[in-house]
Amino acid sequence: DAGVIQSPRHEVTEMGQEVTLRCKPISGHNSLFWYRQTMMRGLELLIYFNNNVPIDDSGMPEDRFSAKMPNASFSTLKIQPSEPRDSAVYFCASSFQALPQETQYFGPGTRLLVL
């Protein structure tokens, strides 16, 4: 089992550029989560999907952020245009079912730096 796969692992970009983060959940998992981690705000849930459908996007900071899950094995988080305050580590996680007792399995994260 390859676990949750995220790419790229590191991204450095300039303010105003578009950034796309990618995630491949564990095969057979039906729920997918995008988190952002910063020193100031800790670990924040941005959005989560169940069966490829966005369920709760109340954590998405603003319209510059968008997320898609076109199929069960792929999701993207896009920031356009990016700003320095978007610099953070972005984690993708997946779980088998949309139940609170389900363990969430995290990917290695993408460290984003916006200059």
Next chain:
Amino acid sequence: AQTVTQSQPEMSVQEAETVTLSCTYDTSESDYYLFWYKQPPSRQMILVIRQEAYKQQNATENRFSVNFQKAAKSFSLKISDSQLGDAAMYFCALGANNAGNMLTFGGGTRLMVKP
């Protein structure tokens, strides 16, 4: 709404000794689940242990155990025989039925292990 509080930003333990990390939470749900996740320097979050609120028996996983005090809404993690590899950030998290399978995370405790 759920809240999770970790009051210890940093903790330190001598190798082979025992350390306890504190976590308190608040939820209006009667059916919920509590988790401790470990985030080593590699950044990838890993589940350490899980507790179902309806179970009175404290969960244990090898050197890791919890002290679950439901009335006090307390969920502490005890690490016995601490090892250098235990050095990491530890996050307490709560999942409840009224939140789908969204987790609410605490702010984390950084554990340092001294040789």
